[in-house]
Amino acid sequence: MMIPDGTIATPLGFSADGAHCGLKYKKKDIGIIFSEVPAQAAAVYTMNQMQAAPIFVTKDSLANEQTLQAIVVNSGVANACTGKQGLEDGFAMRTLTAQHLGVAEQSVAIASTGVIGEYLPMDKVTAGIAELDLQSGMSSYFHEAILTTDTVQKELTLQAEIGGKTVTISGVAKGSGMIHPNMATMLSFITTDADVPATLLQKLLKQKVDQTFNQITVDGDTSTNDMVVVMANGCAGNNTFLEGTPEFGQFANMFYAVCQHLAKSIARDGEGATKLIEAQVNGATSREDARMIAKQIVSSSLVKTAMFGEDANWGRIICAIGYSGGRFSPDHITIKIGDTTILEKSETVAYDAVALADYLQQEKIVIAVNLHSGLETGTAWGCDLSYDYVKINACYRT
Known part of the structure; x- marks a missing residue:
């Protein structure tokens, strides 16, 4: 069942917010997703060898326990091809977010999108992170904060009863140009309150990305910043999904439906596209x-x-x-x-x-x-x- 007014924070245990910190002229340009408990996590990244600083930071966050509690994202500046300074700024962005939330640094992933080759104005980023309020009730602001040349928000929330428990999955994406298979100038974030082991979540993500996000193109350019990150916090209270079971099969179908919807939404919103x-x-x-x-x-x-x-x-x-x-x-x-x-x-x-x-x-x-x-x-x-x-x-x- 689709939840018409769902947001990235609709699954149990999640909250989100977005704000304007000055990276863009007046539109929201920094946002956050937070899970009240550590969530099993998985990610895939751009195939471009010129990978941006946020990818290295997020890979570091997921290197050990494969759990996350937060993702902070900025738009307007990609923090790509920015060398040592860019990497330091990326880790600083992670530290600032962890301090703001009171969680461990490695439980935070970061992502950026925007102009390549420009340094993050860290004074603005610092002020923006401090402004993010998870009690605001404005989780849809996150959807706005991640957009660049997008003309519409790309989102979908699905809910179903699986194994006697109500399970919710929500996804949001940005992407309009520099889009080509093997990821693109696209970011996508998926949250679910299902209990899914990280190794199984990673396998599922890779499989469904190959069928959806890696099957879209706008202009043939593969970007430097692309990633899809999934958080599964188990707050639905379901029995842990096991591969090969009917329950996991039902969840996998929901997961595919979200990925396909987001991928098609990106393709349709290609820069200047009419069809x-x-x-x-x-x-x-x-x-x-x-x-x-x-x-x-x-x-x-x-x-x-x-x-x-x-x-x-x-x-x-x-x-x-x-x-x-x-x-x-x-x-x-x-x-x-x-x-x-x-x-x-x-x-x-x-x-x-x-x-x-x-x-x-x-x-x-x-x-x-x-x-x-x-x-x-x-x-x-x-x-x-x-x-x-x-x-x-x-x-x-x-």
């Missing part, structure tokens, strides 16, 4: 091939611009399939856009051009590919590439 593009690949010889081909379709600049122009140019789609690296027979490819088949077993077919033109005006476009080579499937999400994308990024710092 969400979903590529569905069926009939592949392996799941990896299916995902790879789907990702390549939504990554193609020519496919993206064709969708922006509402042009059913299937040649761009089949070209992307061809250089994707996936295995298939070139003579057996079927392509549909919406309900319209435009290529059947690699042969052109007659179709209703008017009906397809009407479909391409919609906000969500589904491109379905059948390779007729196997039984595996894969899905990826992206957005169109518009004039506004260039405008937004040409003027990003001005």
Whole structure:
């Protein structure tokens, strides 16, 4: 069941807040999530080798016990490519938060997003952390505080009865540009009051990230700061989930639903985007091939611009399939856009051009590919590439 007014603090035992400290002109730019008890935790990070200081700090926090009680996040300044000073500032941010909350330093994770190459103004960060009030009841402020060029908040809260206990899971994300598979300029935070061992939580997170967040793209750029962090504090009182049980299976389905919703929300909110593009690949010889081909379709600049122009140019789609690296027979490819088949077993077919033109005006476009080579499937999400994308990024710092 979806909780319409849920926030990152809806699961039992969590609270959150956000504030403005001056990293951005007037919008909220620093936020915090807090668990009243130590929570089992897991995280995944960007594949970019130029990783920002907050990633090193968070990895350090999770290095030993894999538990967290707090995550503090700032937007506006990425604290990336800032050398020794940036790392010192990251650890100072962790220390300040721990002192503010009265918890151990290693129980705090940090994250940052914004302009690369600028140092954190630590006087403003210090004042901002001190202003965060977990008793304010304004947990939705956290959602606002993590945004940069995002046009909407990305969030979902689900609740279900599992093993006789009400279990809640909530997720929030930011991301609009510099988005590409293997993480992107995206941050996502997931809280749950379920009791899940850290090792199982990490395995689940990696699996679902591969199926969701790593299957989105906006512009082909993988960023320096990306991470997804999950906290599970056990306040729901359920019996500890065990892998392979029906109870864990039900929880895993909820977890996937949250990750998929957040991933698709990021893809739809791509900078300057007007459409969400979903590529569905069926009939592949392996799941990896299916995902790879789907990702390549939504990554193609020519496919993206064709969708922006509402042009059913299937040649761009089949070209992307061809250089994707996936295995298939070139003579057996079927392509549909919406309900319209435009290529059947690699042969052109007659179709209703008017009906397809009407479909391409919609906000969500589904491109379905059948390779007729196997039984595996894969899905990826992206957005169109518009004039506004260039405008937004040409003027990003001005």
